[in-house]
Amino acid sequence: MAGPMVSASPIYVVDDDPAVLHSTRFLFESEGHRVETFASGFALLAAFPGPCPLCVLLDHVMPGMDGLEVCRRLWDIDARVPVILITGHPNPRIRTRAREAGVPLVDKPLAFEALVGLLAAGRTASAPRESP
Template sequence: MEPENAILVFVVDDDVAILHSTRFFLECEGHAVVTFRDGPTLLAAFPGPSPDIVLLDHIMPGMDGLEVAARLRDLDVRVPAVLITGHPDPAIRVRARAAGIPVVEKPLACNALLGLLAAYGARRSAARD
């Protein structure tokens, strides 16, 4: 069953189990999902089909999620991002807020994440009308 505001979600996480469970959860909610194991692989996907939102793991080898978000901006990719972290350090929240990126903690707060996705889906639908 596809929700009224189904969206295309790119998920970036170096943990394969998190990628699979997040993909399963979001697809069960009717969203289309593409997964990436690291930031450089995600960045290589642009230009290309643009997602409605990107979920970025905070701590990954090489580039962390905030660095990936900055690189997306450098590439002029105008896609909203959400930082996913299992290490809720106040400094991370400050950096994310300064970058204009909401933070969702692991284990994923499913209702909070679905609320964010619904808001982005509604904005996308409104922009099309």
């Protein structure tokens, strides 16, 4: 009997911490997903246009450009890219900004079950929210 059917689309993981990239790749690959990793938002943006990933796990605090800015730039070039923001610095300001942008936020260390649950439920952000 075959295992669970997994999307052929990769999961993109963006983080400036090589240990996070490695461990997240390992966890998702162990579930049968293809994973592409990027060490910065600039590297991720250079991959577009291209095939739409299943999801982009996007670190918030990175040098050069924070995760929400990368998210806005992604939506400027492809409004259907699903995003989950991840952070090791969960402060109220980041939570508020993520909520206002309509982007789910997961704290590091990553709760892998929570990420899998968000993906399974389709609870990712794939288009910008309209301003009031």
